[in-house]
Each structure stands twice: as structure tokens, then as C-alpha cells.
Amino acid sequence: MNSTGRRRFAIVGDPVMHSMSPAIHTAGYAAYDIDAVFEHLPTTADQFGRVVAALRAGELAGVNVTMPHKERAFAAVDDLDEVARRSRAVNTIVVNDGRLVGYNTDVVGVQVAGTQAGFSDSAPVLVLGAGGAAAAAVVAMADRSLFVSARNQPDARELLERTLTEATVVSWGEGVAGAIVVNATPLGMRGEELPGDVLVVGSGLLDMTYGQGQTTACELYRRLGLPCADGFDMLVAQAGSAFELFTGIAPDLDIFRLAIKGS
Incomplete structure (x- = not known):
């Protein structure tokens, strides 16, 4: 809470200024007449402890957490919901009766x-990937035939161990015929291509990154008539859940979609 009594929320990460979260949540506050502010909070690894201290001091009512801090957030909170516990990564922290709760x-x-x-x-x-975003992806897709690939194969195996997920580890750049490819790496955020033939033999793409417009990979898939969900699609869906955790209100997601288009 700031000096005016307005509740203060933020998105923390490094980098973070590209994030659409402030525009999304601000649109929600306006639509539901909520007295709150949501801001970018660039945060290096060395600075993450200051964010935790601000939450405990009541200076922040809650935060969204993006790369590369989701595992730091997991370690910093007092309580976890079951999904965060399983994925061992936290992207939303809410202050509840003085305790930090991770989701x-x-x-x-x-x-x-x-x-x-x-x-x-x-x-x-x-x-693709072995960090916090990849952990969310394997937990979300655990009921399917699952394959995981990371530049460092031991990282992929460690991801499966910590999330208690059964999957096959494949080499970086190796495609899986007919697979839905989930890009849980920063690749694509600035136009970089995904490795090897993963897209050539895939049947769909969920690209968890976003930058200026849709990623090159998503653009390619849509031109070919293949299904693709990009980082904006995922952002709207997860932001709706975070907004409800912060405010207690389940928002109309069209408000968030319009906020993205207008910013």
C-alpha cells in the first residue's frame, strides 16, 4: 500500500519493461472500480530480496513474478498452493494476513x-526448456505423452524429478512427430528461431514468450493453418487467475484482450 492508501501491485523480472501486465491489471481496476496501482518493477537476482521485504512490510500487496525469478519466489514464500508446490515455481505472490502465499x-x-x-x-x-515456465508446462500437460528437451539434458531430467512428472528426455533440437511444441524458453522473444526440426514435424505450438507482436514461430504456424497459442493468449488466461487472487473478482477476460490491443 502506498502513502495514499492505494493498494500497490507489481510485475517483477529481468527484463520486465516489455510486460503487458500493468496495462492489463490497470484496465481491470478501472472496469471494477478498484483503488489500486500496478507497475513494472525491474528486479535483478540481487534485488529480489528487496521485493520480498516490501511484501512483508506491506509496501506491496502482491506481485506477479516472471523470468528469471519464479524459482526464487518459490523458495521465498511462506505457503504454497498445490499447483505451485507441484511445479516448484511461483509466478504470483499474495500477502494474506502477513504471510506470503505463492501460486x-x-x-x-x-x-x-x-x-x-x-x-x-x-x-x-x-x-522446450527446464526453468519455471517449463515446470508449469509439464504440470499442465502431465496427462499426455510428454517429451522434454533442454540445452543441458541433466537440467531436463532434474525438471522431471522436481515436478514428479514422467516424460521422455530428448536431445536439444530433436523433433517429435505430431507433437504440440511448448516453447518455455526466452527463444522467440527477440525473433530467434527454435532449434532443429522441432517445428517441422510438430502439429501445434504454444509459445510462452511474447515481444512486439506474435513470434516468428507462431506466425509461421498460423500461415500453414496449424494451431498456435502465443504468449499473449497465455498471458490473458493466467492474468485472469492472478487478478482474481489479488482482488477476489473473476474478471471478464475480454477487458484484458482489449487492453493489450490498445497498448
């Missing part, structure tokens, strides 16, 4: 965005 709304974001994109229910899934 992972990325899991909901993956599930909702995938459903809206029209992915096949029977297709296997190939997750």
Missing part, C-alpha cells in the same frame, strides 16, 4: 490457451 497461474494459462487454440487432445507434447 502458479502459468499452469492455468497453459491449459486455457491450449484449449482455446484447439490443440488435439491426443497429440504428444514436446516442452
Whole structure:
């Protein structure tokens, strides 16, 4: 809470100024007449402890957490919901009676965005990455035939161990025929291509990154008539869950979509 009594929320990460979260949540506050502010809070690894201290001091009512701090957030909170506990990553922290409660709304974001994109229910899934976003993806897709790939294979195996998930680890750049590819790495945020032939043999793409417009990979898939959910689709879905955790109000997600288009 700031000096005016207005509740203060933020998105913390490094980098973070590209995030659409402030525009989204601010639109929600206006729509539901909520006296709150939501801001960008650039935060390096060395500065993350200051964010935790601000939450405990009541200076912040809650935060969204993005790369590379989701695992730091997991370690910093007092309590966890079951999804965050399973994924061992936190992207939303809420102050509740002085305790920091960690949630992972990325899991909901993956599930909702995938459903809206029209992915096949029977297709296997190939997750690229081994960090907090990848943890959310493997938990969200755990009921499918699952494959995981990371530049460092031991990181992929450690991801499966910490999330208690069964999957096959494949080499970086190796495609899986007919798979829905989930990009849980920063690749694509600035136009970089995904590795090897993962897209060539895939049947759908969920690209968890976003930058200026849709990513190159998502643009390619849509031109080919293949289903793709990009980072904006997932952002809207997970932001709806975070907004409800922060305010107690389940928002109309069209408010968030319009906020993205207008910013």
C-alpha cells in the first residue's frame, strides 16, 4: 500500500519493461472500480530480496513474478498452493494476513490457451526448456505423452524429478512427430528461431514468450493453418487467475484482450 492508501501491485523480472501486465491489471481496476496501482518493477537476482521485504512490510500487496525469478519466489514464500508446490515455481505472490502465499497461474494459462487454440487432445507434447515456465508446462500437460528437451539434458531430467512428472528426455533440437511444441524458453522473444526440426514435424505450438507482436514461430504456424497459442493468449488466461487472487473478482477476460490491443 502506498502513502495514499492505494493498494500497490507489481510485475517483477529481468527484463520486465516489455510486460503487458500493468496495462492489463490497470484496465481491470478501472472496469471494477478498484483503488489500486500496478507497475513494472525491474528486479535483478540481487534485488529480489528487496521485493520480498516490501511484501512483508506491506509496501506491496502482491506481485506477479516472471523470468528469471519464479524459482526464487518459490523458495521465498511462506505457503504454497498445490499447483505451485507441484511445479516448484511461483509466478504470483499474495500477502494474506502477513504471510506470503505463492501460486502458479502459468499452469492455468497453459491449459486455457491450449484449449482455446484447439490443440488435439491426443497429440504428444514436446516442452522446450527446464526453468519455471517449463515446470508449469509439464504440470499442465502431465496427462499426455510428454517429451522434454533442454540445452543441458541433466537440467531436463532434474525438471522431471522436481515436478514428479514422467516424460521422455530428448536431445536439444530433436523433433517429435505430431507433437504440440511448448516453447518455455526466452527463444522467440527477440525473433530467434527454435532449434532443429522441432517445428517441422510438430502439429501445434504454444509459445510462452511474447515481444512486439506474435513470434516468428507462431506466425509461421498460423500461415500453414496449424494451431498456435502465443504468449499473449497465455498471458490473458493466467492474468485472469492472478487478478482474481489479488482482488477476489473473476474478471471478464475480454477487458484484458482489449487492453493489450490498445497498448
